[in-house]
Amino acid sequence: xxxxxxxxxxxxxxxxxxxxxxxxxxxxxxxxxxxxxxxxxxxxxxxxxxxxxxxxxxxxxxxxxxxxxxxxxxxxxxxxxxxxxxxxxxxxxxxxxxxxxxxxxxxxxxxxxxxxxxxxxxxxxxxxxxxxxxx
Amino acid sequence: xxxxxxxxxxxxxxxxxxxxxxxxxxxxxxxxxxxxxxxxxxxxxxxxxxxxxxxxxxxxxxxxxxxxxxxxxxxxxxxxxxxxxxxxxxxxxxxxxxxxxxxxxxxxxxxxxxxxxxxxxxxxxxxxxxxxxxxxxxxxxxxxxxxxxxxxxxxxxxxxxxxxxxxxxxxxxxxxxxxxxxxxxxxxxxxxxxxxxxxxxxxxxxxxxxxxxxxxxxxxxxxxxxxxxxxxxxxxxxxxxxxxxxxxxxxxxxxxxxxxxxxxxxxxxxxxxxxxxxxxxxxxxxxxxxxxxxxxxxxxxxxxxxxxxxxxxxxxxxxxxxxxxxxxxxxxxxxxxxxxxxxxxxxxxxxxxxxxxxxxxxxxxxxxxxx
Numbered sequence: 099x100x101x102x103x104x105x106x107x108x109x110x111x112x113x114x115x116x117x118x119x120x121x122x123x124x125x126x127x128x129x130x131x132x133x134x135x136x137x138x139x140x141x142x143x144x145x146x147x148x149x150x151x152x153x154x155x156x157x158x159x160x161x162x163x164x165x166x167x168x169x170x171x172x173x174x175x176x177x178x179x180x181x182x183x184x185x186x187x188x189x190x191x192x193x194x195x196x197x198x199x200x201x202x203x204x205x206x207x208x209x210x211x212x213x214x215x216x217x218x219x220x221x222x223x224x225x226x227x228x229x230x231x232x233x
Numbered sequence: 234x235x236x237x238x239x240x241x242x243x244x245x246x247x248x249x250x251x252x253x254x255x256x257x258x259x260x261x262x263x264x265x266x267x268x269x270x271x272x273x274x275x276x277x278x279x280x281x282x283x284x285x286x287x288x289x290x291x292x293x294x295x296x297x298x299x300x301x302x303x304x305x306x307x308x309x310x311x312x313x314x315x316x317x318x319x320x321x322x323x324x325x326x327x328x329x330x331x332x333x334x335x336x337x338x339x340x341x342x343x344x345x346x347x348x349x350x351x352x353x354x355x356x357x358x359x360x361x362x363x364x365x366x367x368x369x370x371x372x373x374x375x376x377x378x379x380x381x382x383x384x385x386x387x388x389x390x391x392x393x394x395x396x397x398x399x400x401x402x403x404x405x406x407x408x409x410x411x412x413x414x415x416x417x418x419x420x421x422x423x424x425x426x427x428x429x430x431x432x433x434x435x436x437x438x439x440x441x442x443x444x445x446x447x448x449x450x451x452x453x454x455x456x457x458x459x460x461x462x463x464x465x466x467x468x469x470x471x472x473x474x475x476x477x478x479x480x481x482x483x484x485x486x487x488x489x490x491x492x493x494x495x496x497x498x499x500x501x502x503x504x505x506x507x508x509x510x511x512x513x514x515x516x517x518x519x520x521x522x523x524x525x526x527x528x529x530x531x532x533x534x535x536x537x538x539x540x541x542x543x544x545x546x547x548x549x550x551x552x553x554x555x556x557x558x559x560x561x562x563x564x565x566x567x568x569x570x571x572x573x574x575x576x577x578x579x580x581x582x583x584x585x586x587x588x589x590x591x592x593x594x595x596x597x598x599x600x601x602x603x604x
Contacts, residue, residue: 112385118392125401189388217391220399 104231105129107148109139109166110187115216119152119187122220128227136166143170143179149231153210155188163188171208183230186213237282237352238262242272242298243314244290252285255341256348269293273301276309283310283351285335285344288322299329308358310351314339380431384424391420429562433545436490436566441573444487447597450523451482451516453492458514461499470506476516484523484594490570491594494578495525497563498590502529510587522576522593529589534582542580543568 106128110116116132123130131146133139143151151170155163167184170176212226239261241252249265256263264279266272269286270293276284284302288295295313302309313326313334323334332351335344394417396402398410405413458474465472476482502512506529515526534542541547546561571578575595582588 112389115385115389115392118389118396121396121401122399189384216388217395220395220401 103127103129104149105131105146106150106152106227107131107133107139107142107146108152108187109133109136109142109163110152110154111135112154119218119223122218122223123227125220126224126227136161136163140166140169143176143182147179148182150227151182151184152187153184155186167210168208183211185226185230186210187216187218188213189216236260236262238264238279239348240264240266240272240275240279240281240284241286242266242269242284242290242295243287244268245287248287248314252344255344258341259345259348261348269295269298272298273305276302276305280306281309282355283312283348285312285314285348287314287316288326289316296326296329299326299331303330308355308362310355312347312351376431376435380427383427387420387424387427391417391424394420426562429566432493432566433562433569436569436573441487441490441570444489445485446488448484448486448488448491449482450484450491450525450594451476451480453488454495454514454516454525457492457495457499461496461503464500465503465512468503468506469509470503471511472503473511473513475513477518480516481518481523481596482516483597484574485597486574486594487570491574494567494570494592495527497567498527498592501563502527502531502588502590505529505588506531518596521596523596525592525594527590528587530587533584533586533588534580535584539580539582543578 106123108116108119108123108130110119110132111134113132113134116134120130120132131142131148133142139151139153142148153163153167163186167186170182170184171180211230214223214226239256241249241256241263242265243249243252244267246267249267253263253265264275264281266275269290272284272286273293275281284298286295286298299311299313302311307330311331313323313331314337315322315326315334316337323336326334332354333347335347394413397405398413398417454476455474458472461472499512499514506512510530511528512530513526513528515524515528517524517526538547543564545565547565568578571592571594577591577593579591579593580588581591
């Protein structure tokens with residue numbers, strides 16, 4: 099039985115950070131595609147249909163990770179891919195006080211399936227991805 | 234921008250008509266009201282730029298219009314018309330917020346000049362307001378932006394270190410591994426410093442009050458204890474919860490920053506403890522305050538250092554504390570937050586025996602209590 103490689107889309111505006119994370123993902127034999135902003139990420143979610151999305155929250159635009167995540171989970175445009183798991187990858191301190199959970203939910207925003215702090219520990223990242231892709 | 238809208242409130246039809254005629258020639262938009270009450274209603278609905286109001290009207294007087302106008306929008310300019318041109322009533326009107334007054338009879342030119350001046354004044358006031366708002370917004374955004382831009386490159390460097398240390402990019406010898414590990418730790422320290430610095434800049438008492446809500450400190454502390462469990466176990470410290478049952482725990486506060494205060498105090502208590510030490514978290518009350526105490530059995534603070542412990546950048550040297558340096562801002566931030574809540578933070582300590590940090594926050598007085 100041949101198993102196609104699973105595809106992960108990483109959306110982050112820092113190309114070096116993408117490269118470092120790509121190294122981790124490739125070491126676990128994932129196929130990796132990247133997008134450098136939420137708008138490009140939005141297009142690629144629809145065209146590439148990734149198995150999972152790693153999403154940076156703070157990007158230099160009003161259309162940020164929160165908005166994109168909310169759109170994927172709730173908008174009609176994304177109906178066909180709305181079950182794609184999303185992991186927020188962000189330097190937690192920037193979303194002040196988020197240690198105890200995703201605050202956006204209180205403001206009626208659809209939350210991600212998981213979130214992980216920058217810098218990510220390779221083993222932790224792979225374990226979290228694996229868990230979401232297996233279920 | 235549309236032409237300025239001027240509302241004329243006067244019970245005399247001839248006066249309303251005359252003013253309207255004069256103003257239309259100067260290309261103002263006009264509205265009229267024949268009594269004070271309907272004038273106020275039009276002010277609420279139309280938000281005119283300026284109001285010309287007769288002081289002496291049956292029913293709601295010009296003075297009453299002035300008083301209410303101030304509550305609706307103090308930026309609306311008012312010019313009062315006084316039939317009985319006594320200085321007294323004009324002065325009283327100015328005291329009540331009128332911009333200027335016009336004694337009857339007046340020439341079209343006099344009305345135009347006064348109105349133009351009033352509107353210019355209004356334009357400047359509105360502009361200054363907009364500038365103030367913009368400046369405030371910019372200040373808030375600068376902190377977020379600086380935070381993001383300072384942190385991003387550092388986080389990326391750390392990410393590379395993580396990848397290298399995990400061996401994903403190729404085998405790494407013991408010595409380089411150790412060195413990169415140390416570099417990563419120093420970078421951690423730098424990131425913490427930046428975080429603390431930005432917190433210090435961000436915590437603004439005025440702005441905090443805007444986010445105050447009813448808070449159950451008991452719940453907040455129990456959640457924190459759970460969160461701190463792993464850190465305590467890791468360092469072999471026992472963590473005890475000693476909330477006095479039935480003790481008041483409700484305060485008015487900002488959950489996020491108070492959480493930060495107690496996280497900081499608890500993690501210090503764990504970090505600077507002795508092996509096998511103990512940390513007790515106590516919740517109690519006195520007449521005015523909800524009191525939270527964090528007691529540790531750690532290294533303690535010497536009497537000479539005690540007075541400076543809440544100062545910015547004060548640090549006990551590494552050889553004395555035996556720990557990695559922090560930013561020296563943690564307790565200063567805690568103090569700033571507690572004081573923004575009208576509370577107090579204190580410390581009692583003896584070297585080698587441990588420290589007790591006490592946070593007092595004003596209780597919410599039960600409704601109807603006379604005290």
